[in-house]
Structure formats: structure tokens, C-alpha cells
Amino acid sequence: MSDRDLHTEPHSFWTKYVWSQDHKVIAIQYSLTAIAIGLVALVLSNLMRLQLGFPGAFDFIDPGRYYQYVTMHGMIMVVYLLTALFLGGFGNYLIPLMVGARDMVFPFLNMLSYWMYLLAVLVLVASFFVPGGPTGAGWTLYPPQAILPGTPGTEWGIVLMLVSLVIFIVAATMGGLNYVTTVLQARTRGMTLLRMPLSVWGIFVASILALFAFPALFVSGVMMLCDKLLGTSFFMPAIVSMGQPLAHGGGSPVLFQHLFWFFGHPEVYIVALPAFGIISDLISTHARKNIFGYRMMVWAIVAIGGLSFVVWAHHMYVSGMNPYFGYFFATTTLIIAVPTAIKVYNWTLTLWRGDIHLRVPMLFAIGFISTFVIGGLTGLFLGNVSVDIPLSDTYFVVAHFHMVMGVSPILAIFGGLYHWYPKITGRLLDERLGKLHFWVTFLGTYAIYMPMHYLGFLGMPRRYYAYEGYEFIPASAQDLNAFITVAALVVGVTQLVFLFNLAWSVRHGRPAGANPWGATTLEWQTPHTPPRHGNWGATMPEVHRWAYDYSVPGAARDFIPQNVPQEAGAGGEGPVWGGQV
Amino acid sequence: MSLLAALAVKPWLPQPPDPGRAAPRAPAAAVGLRVLLGVIAMLFALFAIALLVRARLPDWQALPWPATLWLNTGLLAASSVALQFASGSARHGRERGLRGALAAAAALALGFLAGQGWVWAQFVAAGHFVASHPAASFFYLLTGLHGLHLAGGLVALGWAAAGLAREGPGERSARRVALCATYWHFLFAVWLVLFALLASSPGTLVALGSAVGMHSH
Numbered sequence: 001m002s003d004r005d006l007h008t009e010p011h012s013f014w015t016k017y018v019w020s021q022d023h024k025v026i027a028i029q030y031s032l033t034a035i036a037i038g039l040v041a042l043v044l045s046n047l048m049r050l051q052l053g054f055p056g057a058f059d060f061i062d063p064g065r066y067y068q069y070v071t072m073h074g075m076i077m078v079v080y081l082l083t084a085l086f087l088g089g090f091g092n093y094l095i096p097l098m099v100g101a102r103d104m105v106f107p108f109l110n111m112l113s114y115w116m117y118l119l120a121v122l123v124l125v126a127s128f129f130v131p132g133g134p135t136g137a138g139w140t141l142y143p144p145q146a147i148l149p150g151t152p153g154t155e156w157g158i159v160l161m162l163v164s165l166v167i168f169i170v171a172a173t174m175g176g177l178n179y180v181t182t183v184l185q186a187r188t189r190g191m192t193l194l195r196m197p198l199s200v201w202g203i204f205v206a207s208i209l210a211l212f213a214f215p216a217l218f219v220s221g222v223m224m225l226c227d228k229l230l231g232t233s234f235f236m237p238a239i240v241s242m243g244q245p246l247a248h249g250g251g252s253p254v255l256f257q258h259l260f261w262f263f264g265h266p267e268v269y270i271v272a273l274p275a276f277g278i279i280s281d282l283i284s285t286h287a288r289k290n291i292f293g294y295r296m297m298v299w300a301i302v303a304i305g306g307l308s309f310v311v312w313a314h315h316m317y318v319s320g321m322n323p324y325f326g327y328f329f330a331t332t333t334l335i336i337a338v339p340t341a342i343k344v345y346n347w348t349l350t351l352w353r354g355d356i357h358l359r360v361p362m363l364f365a366i367g368f369i370s371t372f373v374i375g376g377l378t379g380l381f382l383g384n385v386s387v388d389i390p391l392s393d394t395y396f397v398v399a400h401f402h403m404v405m406g407v408s409p410i411l412a413i414f415g416g417l418y419h420w421y422p423k424i425t426g427r428l429l430d431e432r433l434g435k436l437h438f439w440v441t442f443l444g445t446y447a448i449y450m451p452m453h454y455l456g457f458l459g460m461p462r463r464y465y466a467y468e469g470y471e472f473i474p475a476s477a478q479d480l481n482a483f484i485t486v487a488a489l490v491v492g493v494t495q496l497v498f499l500f501n502l503a504w505s506v507r508h509g510r511p512a513g514a515n516p517w518g519a520t521t522l523e524w525q526t527p528h529t530p531p532r533h534g535n536w537g538a539t540m541p542e543v544h545r546w547a548y549d550y551s552v553p554g555a556a557r558d559f560i561p562q563n564v565p566q567e568a569g570a571g572g573e574g575p576v577w578g579g580q581v
Numbered sequence: 582m583s584l585l586a587a588l589a590v591k592p593w594l595p596q597p598p599d600p601g602r603a604a605p606r607a608p609a610a611a612v613g614l615r616v617l618l619g620v621i622a623m624l625f626a627l628f629a630i631a632l633l634v635r636a637r638l639p640d641w642q643a644l645p646w647p648a649t650l651w652l653n654t655g656l657l658a659a660s661s662v663a664l665q666f667a668s669g670s671a672r673h674g675r676e677r678g679l680r681g682a683l684a685a686a687a688a689l690a691l692g693f694l695a696g697q698g699w700v701w702a703q704f705v706a707a708g709h710f711v712a713s714h715p716a717a718s719f720f721y722l723l724t725g726l727h728g729l730h731l732a733g734g735l736v737a738l739g740w741a742a743a744g745l746a747r748e749g750p751g752e753r754s755a756r757r758v759a760l761c762a763t764y765w766h767f768l769f770a771v772w773l774v775l776f777a778l779l780a781s782s783p784g785t786l787v788a789l790g791s792a793v794g795m796h797s798h
Contacts, residue, residue, distance in 0.1 A: 105609035173620055181613040194592040211616065215624040219631060226722060231712035234635065250640030250715065255631060262627070290593065298588065322796060546592035566595050 010533070021107035022533050023092045026114050028424070030088030033114075037121050038081035039495075044073040046492045053485025055466050063465040064152040067136030070463065071153075072128075074139030075161070078267065079168060080121055082409050086274035087172065087210060088117060090416055091179050091203045093424065097523035098200045100188025100541045102534045104178040113178070116171035123164040130156035138463065140260055143235040143253050147228040149242060159228060162221045169214045169221075179207040188522075190543030194298065195562065197521045197547040198291065201298050202277020205305040206270045213266035213309070220259035227251070257319055261312035268405050269308040273301055275412035276343055279365050281547075282415050283347050285519045286362035287354030288558050290548035292346045300339035307336040317388045326385040333383035337376070344373060355551065355558070359517075360434035364415030367442040368408055375404025378453065393463070396456025399449045407445045414441070414498070421502075422516050426529050427509030433501045437494060444491035451480045518559045521547050525561050614760050618767050621730065625771050628726075629778055632719050634795060636786035644716045646780050647703050653696035654776060657731075660689035661762075661769045664738075668762040671745075671755035679750060683742055683758070686765070690735055697724050716779070723775050727768065734764050 010016045017025060048069045051061045061069075092110070096103055104110045127134040136152030137145060145151050146158055153161075183196070183204045196204075223234040227248070235256045236248035276297075284291040291297060313321065313329040347369055356362065378400040382388045391397060414437070422428050459472050467473055515524040527537040541563045549560040590596070635641065667682035701721065704710075709717045741757035748754060781789070 106613060173617075177613050177616055177620075180616050181609050185607070185609045185612050192590060192592065192596070193587045194590040211620050212623050215620060216627050218624060219627045222722070222726075223631065226711070226718065230718075232718040233640075233712070233715060234631070234718060247712070250638050252634060252638060255634050258634075259627065259631065294592065295588070302588070545595075548593070 019111065021103070021111045023096050023104050023107070023110060024424070024531065026110055027089050027091075027093035029114050030092060030117065031085055033118055033121060034081050034085040034089060035499075037076055037125070038085075040125075041073045041076035041081060042492055042495065044069040044076075046489055048073065049485040049488040051465065053482040055468075064136060065133075066465045067138070068134050068152050068157070071136050071139055071141075071161075072124075072134050076124070077406065078139065078271070079165070080124065082271045082405075082413075083172065083210070083267070084117060085413055086271060086409070087179065087203065087207060088114065088175055090199070090274060090278065090413075090420075091175070091207065093420065094199055094523065095179055095182050095203060096186070097423075097526065097531065097535060098197050098521055099183060099186065099191050100522050100536070100543060101182055101186040102536060102540075105182045105186050106178050109174050110178050113171045113174035116167055116174065120164045120168035120171060123160055123167060127153065127157045127160035127164075130160065132156055135161045140257075140264070141224070142260075143224060143227065143251075143256050144237065144239055144248075147224065147236075148239070159225065162225045162228075165221050166218060166225075169218045172210050172214055176207045176211040179203060180211065188540050188543060191522075191562075194295065195543055195546045197277070198280035198294070198297055198301070199274070199277040201301050202273040202275070202280075205301050206273040209266045209273070209305055209308060210270050213263045213270065216259050216263035220256050220263070223259075224256065254316075254319055254321065257316050258313070261315045262309075264315060265312040266308045269304055271405055271409045273305065275368065275409045276301065278412050278416045278419075279347065279368050280343075280350075281521070282361050282365040282419055283350050284548050284550060285419075285517050286357045286359055286365070287351050288357070288518075288550045289350055289354040290550050292349040293342070294546065294548060296342055297346055300342050303339040304336060307332060307339070311336055314383055314388075317385050318392045323385075330383055330385050334380065337380055337383075340376060344369065344376070359418075360429070360431060360438060361415045361419035361517075363435070363438045363442075364411050364418065367438065368411040368415065371403050371411060371442075371445065372408040375400060375402075375408060379404055391456060393461050394456035395452045395460045395462050398462050399452035399456060402452075403445075403449050407449070411442070414438070417502075419517070420523075421505070422512030422529075423523055423526075424530055425506050425509070426512055427505050427507075428512045428516060429501050429505045429509060433497055437498045437501065440494040440497075441491055444487050444494070447487035448484050448491065451484055455480060515561075518557070520549055520559050520561050522562055525563050608756060610756070610760060614763060618764070621767070621771070625723075625727075625774070628719075628723060629774065630793075632723075632778055633786060633790040633793070635715050635719070636783060637790055637795060638715075640715065641783050641786070642714050642716060643782055644704075644709065644720055644779060645707065647700055649696055649700050649703065650776065650780075653693050653700070654772065656689050656693040656696060657769050657772055660686045660693060661765045663689060664758070664762040664765045668755070668759045671750060671758045674750055676750050679745070679754075679758070683738070683745070687735060687738055687742075690731060690738075690765075694728055694731060697728055700724070720779050723779065727772060727775060730771075731768055734761065734768060737761055737764070 010020070010022075016022075020026060020029075047058075047061060048066060050058050051066055092104070095101070124134075132153050132155040134153050135141070135146065135157035137147075137158060141158070141161070147154055151158075183200060187193075187196075223232075226232040227234055227236050231247055233248045233251040235253050236246070236251040237253060238249035239246050280291050280297060311329055311332045313325055314333045317326050317329075351366075378396070382391060382397065382400055418429055418434055455477060458474070458477060460467065460477060467478070512529070514526070514529045517524070522541055522543070523531075525541060526535060543562045544565045545560065545562055547562055549555075549562075551558045552560055663682050663686035667679050667686060670676075670679035670682055701724070704717065704720070709720075711718055711721045738761050741754070741761055744757055745754045778786070
């Protein structure tokens with residue numbers, strides 16, 4: 001940002017809210033768009049559950065539609081909701097405020113990133129209205145079936161999906177360049193890398209992963225578009241379709257799988273690392289205790305980021321690849337569990353003997369630890385080839401990945417929204433509605449996914465539209481499916497409470513003041529709440545301490561903000577536990 | 582401060598005041614460009630790996646290699662040199678040399694793009710269409726994407742030239758031209774790798790793939 005427009009706040013409605021280059025407005029645009037498209041995916045999941053719980057009761061859900069729901073639900077949730085909300089939403093809002101910058105370093109590019117993202121969403125939504133409807137290839141879009149007749153949406157749907165993904169990748173790259181460069185170059189005086197809050201660390205490393213993993217999706221998407229539209233044979237083998245040999249020949253479908261998962265596994269951590277960071281800050285703030293093992297937490301984030309690029313083929317144990325390959329990837333998968341487990345221990349140890357305030361953000365944070373541990377442990381099962389092969393195509397896998405990268409990140413997002421909403425709007429979200437939202441969502445997800453583990457052990461295959469005539473599935477499994485569906489509907493409807501709370505509290509919520517949680521990080525120390533254009537008024541903040549000076553012995557209050565000089569803090573000595581290391 | 586030293590700090594201890602400001606930071610645009618180059622390098626590296634995998638399958642056949650491609654390579658190299666010269670001129674405030682070198686660099690880059698288009702036309706005339714065989718598919722795809730990146734660079738170069746016309750030579754202009762030069766050298770290096778891969782015989786590609794650990798089924 002050049003110096004001359006630092007202090008000129010835009011005045012017209014259009015420059016302030018629509019063509020805005022302010023990171024806070026862009027963050028809200030990103031978040032609202034992501035929540036809107038996420039609601040579509042939520043409805044799709046409930047429609048799937050209606051078919052599974054009450055087969056045949058709803059005529060309009062035919063097998064083709066069912067596969068379209070599966071595909072669009074998965075892709076929207078992973079890419080267009082979670083990735084966009086964590087990086088475009090939280091990343092945009094928090095990075096400049098937490099590192100003490102006036103804005104992102106490339107504000108115009110930042111604006112462009114949002115509009116490209118919106119375009120990607122609109123192209124995706126358009127696929128619901130084209131002849132043949134959206135693609136039903138499954139969210140992994142494996143060729144050859146993704147572009148062959150017989151799969152729903154092979155006329156237009158798959159093309160729009162791939163085009164939308166390519167646009168999304170361009171948008172994410174523009175955003176990622178901003179997030180990474182802002183963290184590297186725009187930190188305020190005194191904000192060293194290791195004084196950054198863990199939220200920024202999580203988003204920073206996730207942005208690096210996004211920058212280097214999304215190209216793999218881009219490559220596979222572009223090559224599949226060529227196979228579909230130009231008749232090339234990058235991925236398409238010689239094949240007979242509907243009795244006719246096709247013009248394709250010689251391509252490698254497994255090559256697509258390798259490229260897809262070279263993106264797809266880092267993608268798990270693109271979503272998980274920001275969640276890790278946010279959870280760390282929520283737990284430390286609401287337990288009034290410094291985060292246990294801060295440096296270890298940073299190293300774990302960096303280590304997970306690096307390792308996430310060498311585990312991808314654990315998604316492909318049943319693809320027929322070389323068995324020695326599986327041995328290698330099982331090993332790396334178990335290794336990545338080590339830094340992840342360290343994070344879980346450190347959260348728990350932060351809670352130990354903390355001054356825990358069970359406010360809504362803290363409830364979501366503790367809920368996250370629980371769901372993440374469950375999902376992570378089943379991940380250890382599935383990371384082993386011999387366990388994975390019998391379970392791979394069952395509901396056990398559905399339960400696993402929903403616990404670990406569906407429910408857990410979404411709980412982190414909810415916790416983060418309840419936590420930072422007062423800074424964004426100046427008002428608190430309603431506490432009672434928040435608690436209702438938390439308990440129904442948290443218990444509901446257990447009601448949904450715990451039985452799915454059991455169904456998986458029974459051998460119930462995933463991706464099926466109907467389950468009639470399978471001898472090995474007992475009839476009582478259907479009762480469990482009906483129960484899961486009811487739980488899913490209840491959880492789905494309860495999200496309306498959250499939406500109502502979001503909308504209602506903008507005007508009617510309790511005024512929050514500048515720092516309602518007594519937090520140390522810079523975003524709570526802005527001269528105005530909500531922060532104005534340029535964030536800091538006339539003088540930039542100066543950072544004198546790390547982000548976790550909670551309950552410092554001898555200090556007047558139980559938190560010391562990062563911009564308070566050392567002498568004015570804990571009697572001039574700094575925290576006592578620092579001296580012994 | 583090295584990255585390892587930065588990650589070994591104990592931030593909970595009182596730090597010497599303002600430890601991070603020993604050296605002035607590089608301008609954000611320079612850092613942003615380097616990150617972008619990393620992303621583009623990743624993109625082409627993944628295409629290269631896809632090509633090596635695909636080349637191991639039995640239907641791969643070598644492309645004819647028209648002499649125009651050597652000429653194009655020369656044009657892009659000259660464009661890169663001209664831009665390097667422009668960058669030096671801008672840094673030392675030699676205005677006439679700067680304008681001339683910028684114009685030459687842009688003209689040479691356009692010449693490269695036109696030459697690549699001419700090769701496409703030659704291939705089409707010879708019956709090597711995009712779907713004819715996998716090497717041809719990769720050729721069109723990779724030269725097309727590389728050309729798009731260069732076209733994007735030309736837009737940035739036009740923006741740098743507009744800045745020069747508006748503000749005259751100075752530190753800002755020099756910085757913009759230097760960024761363009763870095764991008765140009767990078768795209769030239771990418772082109773050399775693509776050239777080598779696409780011109781290689783099937784046997785060379787298989788050997789390369791084996792060298793990076795690929796196994797045939």
C-alpha cells in the first residue's frame with residue numbers, strides 16, 4: 001500500500017462495501033459468501049440423509065441426483081466453504097490486525113481475489129441449472145468415469161466444476177501471495193516471528209501449503225478439461241463405453257489420482273492448521289493461561305506442513321499401486337501423527353489448572369479437542385494398509401473424515417466466529433443462543449458419526465444409493481440409518497439459530513467494548529472497535545512481548561497486551577517462568 | 582536472522598528492543614514476486630512429472646522438432662538480456678537506454694509468442710493435432726500455458742512502462758523494471774526445461790523418469 005492512501009478512508013457505499021480494498025471488508029465478503037454456499041452443501045447432506053434414512057420416501061431423490069448431492073456436498077464443504085472461510089475469511093481479518101499492519105501488502109490483489117472467488121462460486125452454482133445438472137462423479141472426480149456417459153453431469157456439470165476449480169485456484173493464489181507476504185514483510189515494530197499468535201502461524205503455514213498444493217489440482221483439472229473437451233488422452237485409457245470404443249487411448253487414470261491427492265492431502269492441513277491456531281488462541285485466552293509449549297506448537301505447525309506433502313498416497317491404498325509404496329506412505333502417515341499429538345497434549349496441558357471460563361468460544365474449542373482426537377485416532381487405523389483395505393469402502397471412512405476434517409474445523413470456525421464477532425461488529429453474540437447452538441451441534445455430531453463407525457465395521461459400503469439385498473448387512477442397520485438421519489436434520493436446522501444470532505446481534509447484541517475477553521493480542525488493542533480503515537489511527541502499535549502473557553505473577557491484571565512495554569508489565573521482570581529455561 | 586535462529590527464540594523471555602529491525606526489509610513486491618515464482622515453478626514441475634509418467638506408457642511417440650523452436654528460444658533469450666540491460670539502465674538513471682531496451686524486450690517477447698504460434702500452425706499443417714498423440718497434447722498445453730505466463734508478464738511490463746512515462750525514471754521505475762527482469766529470466770529458465778523435456782526422445786524420458794524413482798508396471 002502506498003503511503004498516500006493510508007489514511008484516506010473510502011466514502012461512497014460502492015468503494016466502502018463493494019469494491020473495497022480494506023482487508024476487513026474483504027474478510028466479511030469472503031465469510032458471508034462461504035457461509036451462503038456452505039448452507040447449500042448442508043442442505044445437500046440432509047437430502048442424502050433423507051434417502052439413506054428413509055429409502056424411497058422422497059421420489060425426487062433418484063440415484064443420479066443422489067450422486068450429484070454427494071459430489072457437490074463434498075467439494076463445496078472442503079474447498080468453497082472451509083478453505084475460503086479459513087484463509088479468505090479469518091486470514092484476511094486476522095493477519096493484518098494480529099501482526100500490526102494497516103492492511104494486506106497488496107490490497108488491490110486482495111480485492112481481486114475475492115471477486116475471483118465469487119466468480120468461482122457462481123460458476124459452480126450455475127452447474128445446478130445446466131442440462132444434465134452438476135457432476136455426480138464424487139468429489140474426487142476420478143477419471144475415466146467423471147467424463148463418461150453414465151455418470152450424472154458429464155455434459156456440462158463436470159466442465160463447470162473444473163472451470164470453477166481453476167478460477168478458485170487463481171483466487172486462492174492471489175490471496176495466498178498476500179497472506180504470506182504480509183506476514184513476512186508487514187509486521188509492526190517488535191513483532192518477531194515467534195511473537196506472532198498461533199492463529200497467524202496456522203494461517204501462514206496453511207497459506208504456504210495452499211500456494212504449493214493447489215497447482216496439483218490445477219494441473220489435474222486442466223488436463224482433465226483437455227481430455228473432456230479436446231479429446232486428448234492424458235488420463236483416459238482405451239475404453240469401451242455403451243458398446244462403442246472411444247477415441248481415447250493410452251492415458252493413466254492413476255496419474256490423476258496421484259495429482260489429485262498430492263493436492264488433496266495438504267488440503268486437509270490447509271483446513272486443519274488454521275483451526276489448530278485458532279483453537280490454541282481460544283484455549284489460552286479463555287483459560288487465562290499461557291499456551292503450553294508455544295515453540296513446540298510453532299514447530300509442530302511447520303513440521304505438519306512439511307510432512308503433509310509426503311503422505312498423499314495413503315488415500316490410494318486400494319488403487320492397485322506398488323505395495324512398497326503403501327509401506328512408505330503408512331510410515332509417513334504415522335510420523336505426522338507425532339506433531340499432531342503434541343498439539344493435542346499441549347492444549348490439554350494449557351487447560352490443566354487454568355482459570356477456565358466456559359464461554360461459548362471456549363465450549364467450541366474444547367469440543368474441537370474431543371472430535372479431533374476421535375477423528376485423529378481412527379486416522380491412525382486407516383493409515384495402516386492392512387486395516388485400511390477392508391475398511392476403505394465403508395462408512396468407517398465417512399465417519400473418520402467427517403470427524404477429523406468436517407466437524408472439527410467447523411467447530412473451530414464457530415469458536416472463532418463467537419470469539420472475534422465482538423471485534424468485527426462491536427457487539428457480542430447472544431450467549432444463550434450460542435450455548436444452545438453449541439450443545440445441539442456438538443452432541444448431534446456424535447449422534448451422527450459414532451454410529452457410522454459401527455456401520456463401517458458391519459461392512460456397510462459407502463457411496464451407495466440403496467442397501468437392499470445385501471445379506472451381510474443386518475436389517476437393524478436401517479434403524480441406525482434412520483436415527484442418524486434424524487440427528488442430521490436436527491443439527492442442520494439448529495444452524496438456523498446460529499444464522500439468526502449472527503444477524504440479530506449486529507444491532508441488538510450486548511455492546512462488547514474494545515476487549516471483552518481480556519485478550520493480549522493486537523487486534524483487541526485497536527483504537528476503535530470495529531477497527532477503522534487503516535486499523536491503528538495515527539500511530540502504529542509497537543510490540544514488546546509475546547502473545548500469551550496471561551496470569552503473569554505479580555501483574556495487576558490477568559493479562560498483559562502485547563503492546564505494553566516490559567517495564568510497565570509484571571514489575572519490570574518479565575514472567576517468572578521464563579527465567580528458568 | 583536465519584530462519585532456524587528465528588524459530589529458536591524464547592519469546593516468553595524479555596527480548597532486546599526491536600530485534601527484528603537490524604536490516605531494512607526488502608520491498609513487499611520483491612518478496613511477493615519470489616513467492617509467485619515458487620508457485621509457478623511448482624505448477625510446471627507438476628506438469629513435468631505428469632509428462633514423465635505419461636511418457637512411460639506405450640503409446641508415446643516423439644515430436645518432430647522444427648528449427649523455428651531454436652529461433653524462438655533465441656528470441657526469448659534476447660528479450661531477457663534486453664530487459665536485464667533495461668534494469669541496469671534504470672538503476673543508473675540512463676533514460677534513453679532504458680526506453681530503447683524496454684521496447685526491444687517487449688518486441689522480442691512478442692516475436693517469441695508469434696514464433697510459438699507459427700510452430701502451432703506448422704504442427705497443425707503436419708497433422709499433429711492436440712489429440713493426435715500425448716506428446717502433441719503436452720506440447721500444445723505446455724507452450725500455451727508458458728505463453729500465457731509471458732503474456733501476463735507483458736501486461737506487467739506495459740504497466741512498468743506506463744509508470745516510467747508518468748513519473749520519469751527513478752527508484753520506483755527501476756524497481757518495477759527489475760521485477761519484470763526477474764520474471765523474464767525465470768520464464769526463460771522454465772522454457773529451457775520445457776524445451777528439453779518436449780524435445781527429448783522417448784528413451785531419454787523413460788530414463789529421466791527412472792532416475793526420479795518411477796517404476797513401470
